Amino acid sequence: MNNRSNGDIRSKLALLQLAKELGSISRACDIMGYSRDSYYRFKKQYESAGEQGLRNLSRRKPAIKNRVPPEVEAQVIEIALDYPNYGQARAAELLTARGCTISPSGVRAIWVRHNLETKQNRLLALKSAMKQRQQGVDDQGAHLHEIKQDQMGLECRYPGDVVVQDTFSLGDVAEVGRLYQHSFIDAYSQVAHAWVTTSNDSEHAGQFLLEHVAPWYKERGLPMDNLLTDKGAEFFGSKSKAFQGAVAYLGCNHIHMRAYNGPVVNGIGARFQTLVWNEFYEPLFKTKRFDDVGEIQQRLQEWMAKYNQQFAIAGRYTLGKTPLETLEISQHLIPKRD
Structure with a gap:
C-alpha cells in the first residue's frame, strides 16, 4: 500500500475512533474535517470489511467459510484469554484491527470448539493459565493489567503514567x-x-x-x-x-x-x-x-x-x-x- 493510501486509511480510522471517544459524531467530523455522510460511509465499510474495507479499490478476498487459518484460530483463543470480558463482536473487531478478517459468528465457532463460548468459561481458562504461570499481581502490576485490558478507553492517572x-x-x-x-x-x-x-x-x-x-x-x-x-x-x-x-x-x-x-x-x-x-x-x-x-x-x-x-x-x-x-x-x- 502506498503512502497516500496509508495516510487516507489512518485518517478514516482516526475519525471513527475519535467519534467513539467524544461520543459525538458531529464534533469528531468538525475536528477531522469530514462530513457526517462520510463518517457513516466509513463506519459501514469498516463494520463490513474491517480496515481493508476503507481502501478505495480493495481487491482483498474475504476469508472462506470454515477455512480459518491456524494462526487466526490461535489469535482468537489468545483474545479469549487476554480479554475474557469481550463478546464475540468486540473480539472480531480487535482481530480486524490485527489484519485478520473474521466474523463474530466465526469467533464464536472457534470459542465453542475450545469451550470458551461463555464469559465464565473464559475467566476460568484465564485463571487456570495465570495459576500455571504463578503470576502474582501487586498494586502496580494490577494497573499494568488494567492498561493491557482497557484498550477501548485507555485509563491514565496522571501525565507520564x-x-x-x-x-x-x-x-x-x-x-x-x-x-x-x-x-x-x-x-x-x-x-x-x-x-x-x-x-x-x-x-x-x-x-x-x-x-x-x-x-x-x-x-x-x-x-x-x-x-x-x-x-x-x-x-x-x-x-x-x-x-x-x-x-x-x-x-x-x-x-x-x-x-x-x-x-x-x-x-x-x-x-x-x-x-x-x-x-x-x-x-x-x-x-x-x-x-x-x-x-x-x-x-x-x-x-x-x-x-x-x-x-x-x-x-x-x-x-x-x-x-x-x-x-x-x-x-x-x-x-x-x-
Missing part, C-alpha cells in the same frame, strides 16, 4: 530517500515529540527516546512510567536490543501491546500521526522539494512547538485545552517520588 512510542513511515521524499517519523505521545496531556530519521530500526528508536524525549521529561521532573509500543521489530524481538536497552536504562515498564497498530488500540498514535501528516507534511511536500533531512527536521520542530502550545485537543483529559496547558494544570496529580 502512560506514554506511547510509534514509528511512522513518510515514504520516499525527493532526493532524501525513505524517511520515518519517530513519535512519542503522553496519553494524558497529549504532549508529543517527533523526530525524522532515515531509519526505523531499534537503534534510531532508542536514540530518539534517550536523546530527544527523556531529557525533556527529566528537566521538568516528569515520569515515564508505562511505555506502550506495538510489536514492531524496532520495539520487540531479537532486533530490538538497542531500544530495550534504552527502556531498561530509563526504568520504564515496557508494554508491547497486541494489535497495537489497529484503530481500537492505537487511537492515540494514529490520531497524532494523521494530524501531523495532514497539517504539516502534506502541505510541506506539495510546496517544496527537499534534498536535506536537516531542513525537514527544523521545520518539524517548529510545527511541534506550535502543536504543543497552540493546538486545542478534544480528548478525554485535555477537554479542548492545549497539550502544555493540560500538563501544567495536572501537575498535582503526579505522585511524589522519593
Whole structure:
C-alpha cells in the first residue's frame, strides 16, 4: 500500500475512533474535517470489511467459510484469554484491527470448539493459565493489567503514567530517500515529540527516546512510567536490543501491546500521526522539494512547538485545552517520588 493510501486509511480510522471517544459524531467530523455522510460511509465499510474495507479499490478476498487459518484460530483463543470480558463482536473487531478478517459468528465457532463460548468459561481458562504461570499481581502490576485490558478507553492517572512510542513511515521524499517519523505521545496531556530519521530500526528508536524525549521529561521532573509500543521489530524481538536497552536504562515498564497498530488500540498514535501528516507534511511536500533531512527536521520542530502550545485537543483529559496547558494544570496529580 502506498503512502497516500496509508495516510487516507489512518485518517478514516482516526475519525471513527475519535467519534467513539467524544461520543459525538458531529464534533469528531468538525475536528477531522469530514462530513457526517462520510463518517457513516466509513463506519459501514469498516463494520463490513474491517480496515481493508476503507481502501478505495480493495481487491482483498474475504476469508472462506470454515477455512480459518491456524494462526487466526490461535489469535482468537489468545483474545479469549487476554480479554475474557469481550463478546464475540468486540473480539472480531480487535482481530480486524490485527489484519485478520473474521466474523463474530466465526469467533464464536472457534470459542465453542475450545469451550470458551461463555464469559465464565473464559475467566476460568484465564485463571487456570495465570495459576500455571504463578503470576502474582501487586498494586502496580494490577494497573499494568488494567492498561493491557482497557484498550477501548485507555485509563491514565496522571501525565507520564502512560506514554506511547510509534514509528511512522513518510515514504520516499525527493532526493532524501525513505524517511520515518519517530513519535512519542503522553496519553494524558497529549504532549508529543517527533523526530525524522532515515531509519526505523531499534537503534534510531532508542536514540530518539534517550536523546530527544527523556531529557525533556527529566528537566521538568516528569515520569515515564508505562511505555506502550506495538510489536514492531524496532520495539520487540531479537532486533530490538538497542531500544530495550534504552527502556531498561530509563526504568520504564515496557508494554508491547497486541494489535497495537489497529484503530481500537492505537487511537492515540494514529490520531497524532494523521494530524501531523495532514497539517504539516502534506502541505510541506506539495510546496517544496527537499534534498536535506536537516531542513525537514527544523521545520518539524517548529510545527511541534506550535502543536504543543497552540493546538486545542478534544480528548478525554485535555477537554479542548492545549497539550502544555493540560500538563501544567495536572501537575498535582503526579505522585511524589522519593
